[in-house]
Amino acid sequence: MILLQLLINGLVTGCALGVVAISFALVYSTTRIFHVAHAGVYTLAGYIAWLLLSHGVPEVIALAAAALVCAATGALIQHQLYARLERRGATHLVVLIASLGLLAVMQNIIAAVFSPNILQFPVPWANRTVALGGIALTYAQLLTVLICLAAYAGVVWFAHFTALGKRIRAVASNPFLAQITRLQPNTVYVYVVAIASAIVALPGVLVPLDLGLQPYGGITPLLTATIAMIAGGVGSISGAFLLSIVIAELQNLSLLAIPGEWSIGITFFIFVIFMLFRPTGLFSTAR
């Protein structure tokens, strides 16, 4: 049943990736900023949770606290860095480089404070397995799928059925109009980055719960997630989530056909080809 096991593992990784993708897409489609430092927020979440859990804080509270801290961090980043850069008329390139710098700062502060070692979560029940049919899943994996799917549903509901969500979509679709109709895009941007940061805290805690915590590991999932976002079509939440699962499955299944060391390389290779022939993505909303 190796195939089924691979598929289920891919689903788990894909869901986590999906939440990273939709949170990143939320920021990008609204603010047009390529927020690379999002990978830093993702990493931070895990460490906050680990810190709290190491001091005996109950798991649910640790997760919630991590999300809150990330939300605050995200808001701070938008308000203090990106907004400031925008006021100075910075080009996209400038903002991107600043974001890269911020990522380096975050990763290295974490490494300095917590050491660069791979840390394990002090949560013994997370690694116990549950057997479903012919396959095995750890509780951590199970939790990841459930919570990330819930997050996805939550974001979709939020975007389409709440006032703030609609406001965000309005700003995203036409920032200029938003400005003059007093939708206050700048405030909206802060909300957006804060919410996106809180959301990304979920996989930020759940994935290391399963696989271990390290300071420099955030950029690869982020890049893969942005590929999913672009391939799924910017502006489509479901597109980003779905493509994340597809990419995760492809990476897992490709193992059967090609040597493992090429699986990441192949992903990016396919993406580059994709970019040459279909740059607007599969499900892009009309712009």
Next chain:
Amino acid sequence: MHPGLRYGLALLASLVTAGTAAAETIHLGAVIPLTGPAAVVGNQELRGIQFAIESANAKGGVHGNKVDVQFEDNQAKADQAVLLFNKLVDLQHIPMMFVGYSGPTLAMAPLATRKQVLLVNAGAQADKLSTASPYLVNTLPSTSDEVKVMVKYLAEQGKKKAAVLYENDAPGIGGRDDFVDLFPKSGGTIVAQEPVQFGQTDYRPALLKLSAAKPDVLYVVITAGMPSLVQQLHEMKPDFLVAGSTFMADPAAIADPASNGIVHTQVQIDAPPDLAAAFRKRYGADMDFFARQYYNAAQITLTVLDRLVAENKPITGKNMHDALFQIHKFQGLIPMEFNSNTATVPIGINEMKDGKDVTLRQVTAQ
């Protein structure tokens, strides 16, 4: 003149002059990774060296001369290592440095030969290191030495079909190459191989693929992420033996009951309990394999320095090199002999059992 008399007079002369010579600080260097993913190991190496030198200095140093080690961060990169090597040698006239990590060490080796600077490696095990430079000495066996011991053990245990999980970098690929070369020579076959990235901790897809090939032993060559691997192996409830090398001896992995039954070669180097406790007190961390290795290497270095100062010879790379091979038998944390550039040390076969690493037997590497 009778040789004994000659030696006695020399000793007397050196005692007199040593007493009257001004106490100077002896400067040594260390070029190891202190940032980036390799920093995990580099920092332990630093602590091992520092701990040994501090203890020695507290006892008065080498015949009254304090020893100072200048640590430099090569970020595990070759070009940085070369720059730092030149800096230490040109600006501070360092005669000897501790090194680790195969790539940067190989880059520094030709320079060491040219400048006659002694390099002591206590962490890297790439096979090329044994012959990279006459001035590069390795205090631990190369990967192939360990693989030889394990292959022999596996053959005795009747394991015929092996799968290999290896890290896609220099130490991992080196170990894989050695195993794939030696295992068939004792009658086995390699049924599958899978690479993983350094620092990658999701081994499930690779493990699934490897177990599908139905091996009777899985040989593992990874340098980081053992705790995750051990857990994920346990999840699979494997019906094959899991084997590896010294890299496996991660304290967290050993302590985890999921690691029961894993065997591995182990370069035997233990710290006496009071030393380990003192280390723990000083650094708040366990004295792991690399810390012990570099503590041992520092002790060897101190012995060499001691000899040079006693004989009133200038502390140069060449003199340290010659003295090391002259002394050639050392007693640091473990007994060690240098008949070539790589030390001969005992290698054990250990099994992880109930949270402890138990030695089944010991072999001395050829």
Next chain:
Amino acid sequence: MDFLLSYLALASIYVMLGLSTNLLVGIVGIFSVSQAAVFGVGAYIVGHFLMAAAPMPFLAALAIAMLCCITLNILVTLPSLRVSGDYFVVTSFGIQLLATAVFTNWTAGTGGASGMPGIPPPDLFGYQLQSTWQLMALCMAGMLLACLCFWLVMRAPFGRLLRAIREDERAVAAAGKSVLRAKVSAAALAGAFAGLAGGIYATFLSFIDPSSFDLDASILLLTMVVVGGARTLAGSIAGPFLLLALPQILTLLDIPTTFAATARQLIYGLLLIAFMLFRPQGLLGERL
């Protein structure tokens, strides 16, 4: 002395790379984090031919490397012409990561993760370069050549064309000039510089491995251009010299070793942020 010489040599090599990155990112405006990949290709090609069964003279190997890098850089920047700026960012990351995967896994061609040791020092028209002085002189010569080339190009009509494209691409196109050809030519030149740097690097260090050509290296290059100053010759020189000196300066301050190492990376990050916030034109450059 050797230390100073090796610092000058490495700085020279990075200046060539800085020019390459500046051309692409600063002048043409294409975001690129894959310059280290092209650098790597140049290095591996020269290394390969110098160590082949029938070793090639250095200049011949270098020429081949530069040709390959020119072609590679054109291919690599082509997507940027079809794809809007932000999407190309991901593509550029992807290209760099793909290149790292190839360097690490294609053991037959590149020596894989263990790298390529023992690359011989270069021979120029039969004369074998040996000492550190001579090698440093070679690096300097390469750097001066690249600087001269860059300066001449920027002063020529082509340079003005590139600047105009940066200001307003559509106006240039409307004026009948081929924007595509200009961008491709700039990419080609950038590739040539990167290839030159790679070849000299391989022979100077005598050992190359994938870790010198990874994403971190590309980001360092970007930092050098940003700090030194975008779009100018002076900036391309100042950036590398300064940033290579930084770790050495840090060691003069008495920071505890374990912290000093992470501090360096931290400072690079802070530099990027600070410069982008307060001085986006860098020390000696023009606005990015």
